[in-house]
Amino acid sequence: MTVLSTVVFADISGSASLYETLGNERATDAITKMTQWLGDTVESHGGRVVKTLGDGVLGLFGDASGAVAAMAHLLREHLARLDRWPQPLQLSIRVGIASGEVVDVDGDCYGDAVNVAARLCELAGPGEIWATENSVLLAGTAADVHYRNLGQMDLRGKSNPLVLYQVEWRENETLDSLTMQAALASSFAPMDSILGQIQFSWHGIDMTFSSTDAPVHVGRANHAQLCINDPRVSRLHARIDWRNSGFLLTDLSSFGTWVQFEGSASPVRLRRDACILHGSGQIALGVSFSEPSAPVLTFRIAGSSVHLR
Numbered sequence: 001m002t003v004l005s006t007v008v009f010a011d012i013s014g015s016a017s018l019y020e021t022l023g024n025e026r027a028t029d030a031i032t033k034m035t036q037w038l039g040d041t042v043e044s045h046g047g048r049v050v051k052t053l054g055d056g057v058l059g060l061f062g063d064a065s066g067a068v069a070a071m072a073h074l075l076r077e078h079l080a081r082l083d084r085w086p087q088p089l090q091l092s093i094r095v096g097i098a099s100g101e102v103v104d105v106d107g108d109c110y111g112d113a114v115n116v117a118a119r120l121c122e123l124a125g126p127g128e129i130w131a132t133e134n135s136v137l138l139a140g141t142a143a144d145v146h147y148r149n150l151g152q153m154d155l156r157g158k159s160n161p162l163v164l165y166q167v168e169w170r171e172n173e174t175l176d177s178l179t180m181q182a183a184l185a186s187s188f189a190p191m192d193s194i195l196g197q198i199q200f201s202w203h204g205i206d207m208t209f210s211s212t213d214a215p216v217h218v219g220r221a222n223h224a225q226l227c228i229n230d231p232r233v234s235r236l237h238a239r240i241d242w243r244n245s246g247f248l249l250t251d252l253s254s255f256g257t258w259v260q261f262e263g264s265a266s267p268v269r270l271r272r273d274a275c276i277l278h279g280s281g282q283i284a285l286g287v288s289f290s291e292p293s294a295p296v297l298t299f300r301i302a303g304s305s306v307h308l309r
Helices: 017-020 022-043 066-082 110-124 133-139
Strands: 001-015 048-052 055-061 090-103 109-112 130-131 148-152 161-166 197-202 204-208 218-220 236-241 248-253 255-261 269-270 275-278 282-285 296-301
Touching: 001 022, 001 066, 001 110, 001 133, 022 048, 022 055, 022 066, 048 109, 055 066, 055 110, 066 090, 066 130, 066 133, 066 161, 090 110, 090 133, 110 130, 130 133, 133 161, 148 275, 248 255, 248 269, 269 275
Parallel strands: 090 130
Antiparallel strands: 001 055, 001 090, 048 055, 090 109, 130 161, 148 161, 197 204, 197 296, 218 236, 236 248, 248 275, 255 269, 255 282, 282 296
């Protein structure tokens, strides 16, 4: 039977490192309990758990508003719980939400919305909820959330790019550049063409690029606009594009790129993948932030002052 549903994928980010830290038995117990809590939260908000996927949950909701509200509540509760947990257990959760026709077969579900929600969960950073425009339109003024337009992005398996939104769930969130609940008419208007600006710092040198300068290449090659002379950095390590009012960082490297957003506890790792740069933070090239000598550049959107190590 085909039913219009909203699909949520909630995934525990960074669980792989927990097995190395705690050992298989203790890590499995911790992940199992946390996954059960994810499922309980889905069901307590009117959703149905279709299945658990190791360190994540696939859930279905009859309405998008309920799905958005449930996932926002889940992340708020998780944030409150983190203070009571020891450091190894302070894992992040990321969520993807998509709405569409879903086929229910013997308790499992199939459809484009399932695939898109899973992909958005992969792309979302720790503590982030990414949703399709369709889900946001259907959700409308969901309780205690705002929406940030991420622009159009290409998704694997989709012939055309999708307009995506980030669901801002944190209480007392700064409303700069967010879509207000009471302004839905402007929430889904065509994206603006205002020029953007991003500033980078590397070893005391500041460089600023506008949206008209994109694409900007980062790498060891002399012709890269951001030339990083470090053997761990690939010749063409990453590319920064201007995509519908946002700067999109795409990893092109052999060993990966890590993005640490200001205020986030965990970095986002990219391997031939992409993420939207917002606010400010740091980018590690070739090796993670855990390496003290990692080549790290700092970025800030809109040209505020930055510092770099």
